[in-house]
Each structure stands twice: as structure tokens, then as C-alpha cells.
Amino acid sequence: MGLSKMLKAISNPNRLEVIEALSQGEKNVEGIVQATDMTFANASQHLQVMKNNNIVKTRKDGHYVYYSLVSDEFLALHQHITKYAVKEIAELARMVNWQREASDSQNSVSFEELEQMITEQNVLLLDVRPAEEFESGHITGAISIPMDVLISSLKDFAKDSELVAYCRGPFCMLADEAVKLLKDLGYRVRRLDGSYPEWKIRQLQS
Amino acid sequence: MGLSKMLKAISNPNRLEVIEALSQGEKNVEGIVQATDMTFANASQHLQVMKNNNIVKTRKDGHYVYYSLVSDEFLALHQHITKYAVKEIAELARMVNWQREASDSQNSVSFEELEQMITEQNVLLLDVRPAEEFESGHITGAISIPMDVLISSLKDFAKDSELVAYCRGPFCMLADEAVKLLKDLGYRVRRLDGSYPEWKIRQLQS
DNA sequence: ATCATATTCAATAAATATATTGAATTATTG
DNA sequence: CAATAATTCAATATATTTATTGAATATGAT
Numbered sequence: 014m015g016l017s018k019m020l021k022a023i024s025n026p027n028r029l030e031v032i033e034a035l036s037q038g039e040k041n042v043e044g045i046v047q048a049t050d051m052t053f054a055n056a057s058q059h060l061q062v063m064k065n066n067n068i069v070k071t072r073k074d075g076h077y078v079y080y081s082l083v084s085d086e087f088l089a090l091h092q093h094i095t096k097y098a099v100k101e102i103a104e105l106a107r108m109v110n111w112q113r114e115a116s117d118s119q120n121s122v123s124f125e126e127l128e129q130m131i132t133e134q135n136v137l138l139l140d141v142r143p144a145e146e147f148e149s150g151h152i153t154g155a156i157s158i159p160m161d162v163l164i165s166s167l168k169d170f171a172k173d174s175e176l177v178a179y180c181r182g183p184f185c186m187l188a189d190e191a192v193k194l195l196k197d198l199g200y201r202v203r204r205l206d207g208s209y210p211e212w213k214i215r216q217l218q219s
Numbered sequence: 220m221g222l223s224k225m226l227k228a229i230s231n232p233n234r235l236e237v238i239e240a241l242s243q244g245e246k247n248v249e250g251i252v253q254a255t256d257m258t259f260a261n262a263s264q265h266l267q268v269m270k271n272n273n274i275v276k277t278r279k280d281g282h283y284v285y286y287s288l289v290s291d292e293f294l295a296l297h298q299h300i301t302k303y304a305v306k307e308i309a310e311l312a313r314m315v316n317w318q319r320e321a322s323d324s325q326n327s328v329s330f331e332e333l334e335q336m337i338t339e340q341n342v343l344l345l346d347v348r349p350a351e352e353f354e355s356g357h358i359t360g361a362i363s364i365p366m367d368v369l370i371s372s373l374k375d376f377a378k379d380s381e382l383v384a385y386c387r388g389p390f391c392m393l394a395d396e397a398v399k400l401l402k403d404l405g406y407r408v409r410r411l412d413g414s415y416p417e418w419k420i421r422q423l424q425s
Numbered sequence: 426a427t428c429a430t431a432t433t434c435a436a437t438a439a440a441t442a443t444a445t446t447g448a449a450t451t452a453t454t455g
Numbered sequence: 456c457a458a459t460a461a462t463t464c465a466a467t468a469t470a471t472t473t474a475t476t477g478a479a480t481a482t483g484a485t
Binding site: 014015016017019020021023024025026029067084086087090093094095097098100101102104105 | 220221222223225226227229230231232235273290292293296299300301303304306307308310311
């Protein structure tokens, strides 16, 4: 049956990592390899499986083959599944909430609050993902401060505006680290209770 | 990873059939066997897999072990996945729309229309699933007319009220058959564009 | 207790999925 | 057109999944 094939195609830890990576935007095989610690050939084979099952599509440019998720509908489905996992699969719920004091309401900001803050112009929205991911798509108004840049150059932000950091999704800890770091420096900073791909789906639905 | 385990547990054709069956209500192993043409031991083993992965839960009563879906949250997730499949997986879309002229708007009724018709009291809502499935849960106001009863006894309905038939879900053809049969007898009859489990989730959300 | 019935368990064989290796393609650049 | 770089393909070994068979439990009835 076609549904079971599709589900098989996404029910492998490596391929789920690929999907998470591609949720941030298209990547070539090298990019996938870096995001997942698979070998090159192995990554390529998994990508073939996903292509044959309509999970991803490809675009050729010079030497490179760029992979991306097949549709926004699929991205939305993947987020439904992930949300279920974070809420209902005990093991994952624990992992996500593990060392994240940030997820209490004191330290996290909802999309609604963020929109409010943006219209009021008193927020600096930090995208702490790698620069390439920012370039292939980000929340409107965000600035790119990849974690390594934040750590090494310790940029100065205006102390009077509030900071909000976000990253890849519920399993991404970068934003939490950024919050911790900046808090210690005396900034007013919170984590976005959401991520770029979730924001993207929200935009499509409104 | 826990998410891939959960997805593996639902990405098998037999287990998907089990989930579809349990979407209609709890069943013992014998009931699953009848709904899926697996052998007894095989069904039991698949049920163990689903139990160990928090897809189903059990209740013991005398000799029997009754299985049911673990939560309404899971039922909702399964429906999201199914809806995606029907819309986006070409092969399935074709299958469902195959010989279903019923799915054009002339021959199908949305939940909203149905609610309207029910308040206006001029509809006879026919549940054409097996009697046990009706008993373990049905759309409020429906009457149970299993397909075999409909065919053999050819019940007389009031010719002045409109008939609406429903069954298990998008892959269930019983309601289409009922529509065809009753149409030939001169009734005004349409198929519900939805099913009992979808109605159940709607109720929970409102 | 003994028996019958519903379900689970254990052992097996066959099929499928996965990671690794190295060779084969394909497109670009000089 | 040769050289290079990115990707895919093919072959293989290992691990996992699946269905089948028959035996083992557990529960209720006689």
C-alpha cells in the first residue's frame, strides 16, 4: 500500500534527520552529510529512497544536486508528527524539556507575542542557525547570528531592546545555549517557542 | 530515536489496517483477524508491536483482550496522515476517487451540510458499517443499517426524507455501494464526505 | 480439578533494510 | 579533450522485519 511505503520512507532515524535538515531549506548532498554524520554514499542512498517515495525533490545546478522537501504540505505533515512526538512520546518529551528551563513562560516567547513585539519595534530577533540556513529562509526581521559567531565575537547588542533567539525546531538546543550565554551577560533575552519552519507554515496558513 | 520507532510501528500495511479497524472502536484479537485477513498469531504479534510502541492499549475482560487506540491524540494524528495520503499520494488519490462518482458535490454531503440537515430534521442518516462498529460508537442521530441488511431485506425508508450514508473512512467503499443501491430504488441519497472517526475528532475539537 | 477457549510466546525461514566499499557517471573547468 | 569534483550506482555483509508453525499461558465453565 502506498501509505505504508511513504511512512517507511520517513521512519528511519537518518532520514528523519535529513528531513529536519531540509526543513530549514534546500541542501546539496555535502550539506546533508555535514548535518547528519552519515558517509557520502550512505546519504546519497537515503536521499534516493526519499526521492522515490516523494518525500524530497531535486534541482541540479552545475556539479551540485540540491535536495529539498517535496512540498509545503509535506512540511506541514512532518510538523504535525513532530508536535505529536514532543507532546505524547514520553521519551522525547523528557529529552526536549531536559535542561530547558527556557521553556517556561518566563523564558520563552510565543509567535503571538513575537508579532506584538515586532510591531512595537522593541525586539532584536536572533537567528542562531548556520548562515546558509538563514540565507535560504528566515523569519522576517531576524538577523543572522550563528552560534559560533555569537560565542567568538560576543557581539554587543543595544541593552535597551529585548532579545529573542530561535533555531531549527524542538530538538535544536542552539537557541537555549544562546539564551544562557546572553543572559549571563546581562541581556533581557528569551527563546522563541517555535522555529523557522513552524513560522513558515504559519505564514502559509494565514 | 523514539520518533522513528513510533513511525516504524505504524508503517506496515497490516498494522495500518489494524489502526483503521480500531479507529471504529475497540476490538478483540478475533475481531482484528476478521477485519484484516491475518492469521491469529500474526495479528497478535503485530498487536504486541503496536502495544510496545504506544499505538494501542489493552483491556482484559474474561477470555478476551480488547485492543483500542492509545488516545484521541493518536487518532487525530492518524487522520492527519491519512488526509495527506489521500490528497498528496497520487496512487491513493486515484484509488479513492476510482469509481466514486459519489465524491462530486452532487452526491456528497459535508459535515456542515449534515449538521444543517439534522437541525432541520429532514435527513435519515445511515451507518452502513457492521453492527458492532455502530454499537461501539456512531454519529449522533444515525441508524444502523449494515450493508448485508440493506441488501438482503431492502428496507423501506420514507421517500420524502433525504438519505445520507457513511462508513469507515476514505478507503471504505460501503457507503458508495449503499448510495448506488438506494439511488436505483429512487431514493434521494448522498454519501457523507467524512466518516465516524472524523466526526469523533470534530466533536472533541469543538 | 478438568476442559475448552482466547491469546501469547518461541523458534524458524524468508524477505527486506542498512552501511560500507569502491567503481561508474555526470558536468565543469582549464 | 583531459582533469577534477559531486554524485550515483553495484556488490556485499550484517541486521532487522515479517509470516508461519506449534507449543505455552491464562481465564472461565463444567
